[in-house]
Amino acid sequence: MNKSDLIDAIATDAGISKTAAKAALESVTNNVTSTLKDGGKVSLIGWGTWSVSKRPARDGRNPQTGATIKIAAKNVVKFKPGAGLSDAVN
Known part of the structure; x- marks a missing residue:
């Protein structure tokens, strides 16, 4: 959809x-x-909750060259399904 x-x-x-x-x-x-x-969170009871999580900066690796790269810190959106949604899907 x-x-x-x-x-x-x-x-x-x-x-x-x-x-x-x-x-x-x-x-x-x-x-x-x-x-x-x-920075808030949104909850729809029975359906789910969206929240923001901070992902810290870290070192990564380029798989083609093997070189170390710096991956910047960023905010990521997380969704946790509620019981009603989980029950409806299963």
Whole structure:
């Protein structure tokens, strides 16, 4: 499922226009992104939790040459599925 398929599904399920469904989906994604960018966490009970984790700088290795390289520190987004989502998938 891609973004346009999701917009179609939201519009059908909620009985709203595709324009309204697109606006709602963009609002959700923008708010989740904004919260994570500010270092917060987003929890949807029964579905899952997004959080940001800091990955420290480290030394790596170029597999072609064997040379040591520096890998910069960065923030990564993590998702932990909730019990409801896990049960639905299994």
